[in-house]
Amino acid sequence: MSDLPGGDAHGARDPRVDRVDHGVHTDPAALDELTDAARSETVGVGSDGAVAGYHPGRTLRLGVELRRQLRRRRTQLLLGLVALLPFVLVLAFEIGDANPNRRSGGFVDLATASAPNFVVLAMFVSGSFLLPMIVALYFGDTIASEASWSSLKYLLAIPVPRHRLLRQKAIASALLATLTLAVLPLVALAVGVVWYGAGEAISPTGDSVSFGRSLVAIALGTVFIAIQLAWVAGLALLLSVSTDAPLGAVGGAVLVAIVSQILDQITALGDLRDFLPTHFSFAWMDLIATDVDWTDMASGVLSSVLYATVFGLLAARRFATKDITS
Incomplete structure (x- = not known):
């Protein structure tokens, strides 16, 4: 058998190789013809150069990413933390001096009046820091953690298209964040029914809402919080696509949320506070009333969606052009 390049079993050379090797004026068509022939003879490679069976839509499946994230200690600790919070609040009220028969005051004073009131309190006390931190942790850890583990470049080399990688990571984070946010009112409701009974929800203004209607209000409030965040x-x-440090991405988002809440307390800013992303964070509490005012909740949803859209587009553009080195 011939060892010559392009030779067959009888030692004959492919005339296309002769045209490439010996012709000073190499025929471009000969090069293309030879390249196509070699590619077609390569096992597992299609005529378009892609590996046989490869399809971008089959890479980084959502189910696989979700199972991977659920197995992480971070996710398990967050779910455990929000499930434990209602028990901590009950313990605090048992140790303290709570009056279950109180019919006036703020939501903290009315927390032990009924299970719905207890749920409202749990969502209220966690809304300033805990819930924004949870969302920031899920989303800030998406791309930055892969970069810190030096696995991001291998994901892209599979290859997973960049837009699909970012989208799948974002969807998985959104589902996990929603799950975690939903665990809090569900556990708080169960704990509240056991300790304080399935009574009416009482608002600070003195309005009383039936238990069934209060459940609808709590569900809508949870949806509003998820959208607002x-x-x-x-x-x-x-921030996650802009840095290789997950802690920096998470901390940056939480810091902005805290600064926005601080600025929202400065009444001298007047109507400028309406443009702060946290200004309508607690508009969901208007649902605990006989006559619900939807104005602030609609404004909160619109504001959050606009901010999220701008940040999301910037993240996609940044990740599409970023030089991946880790």
């Missing part, structure tokens, strides 16, 4: 998700995602 979308701006935190967008910002954390933008």
Whole structure:
């Protein structure tokens, strides 16, 4: 058998190789013809150069990413933390001096009046820091953690298209964040029914809402919180594609949320506070009333969606052009 390049079993050379090797004026068509022939003879490679069976839509499946994230200690600790919070609040009220028959005061004073009131309190006390931190942790850890583990470049080399990688990571983070946010009111409701009974929800204004209607209000309030925190998700995602330090991305998003809440307390800013992403964070509490005012909740949803859209587009643009070295 011939060892010559392009030779067959009888030692004959492919005339296309002769045209390439010996012709000073190499025929471009001969080069293309030879390249196509070699490619077609390569096992597992299609005519378009892609590996046989490869399809971008089959890379980084959502189910696989979700199972991977659920197995992480971070996710398990967050779920455990929000499930434990209602028990901590009950213990605090048992140790303290709570009056279950109180019919006036703020939501903290009314927390032990009924299970719905207890749920409202749990969502209220966690809304300033804990819930934004949870969302920031899920989204800020998406891309930055892969970069810190030096596994991001291998994901892209599979290859997983960049837009699909970012999208799948964001969807998985959104589902996990929503799950974690939903665990809090569900556990708080169960704990509240056991300790304080399934009574009416009482608002600080003195309005009483039936137990069944209060459950609808709590469900709508949870949906509003999830949508309102979308701006935190967008910002954390933008920071996650901009740094290789997960803690920096998470901390940056939480810091912005805290600064926004501080600025919202400065009444001298006047109507400028309406443009702060956290200004309408607690508008969901208007649901515990006989006559619900939807104005602030609609404004909160619109504001958060706009911020989230801007941050999300910036994150996609940044990740599409970023030089991946880790």
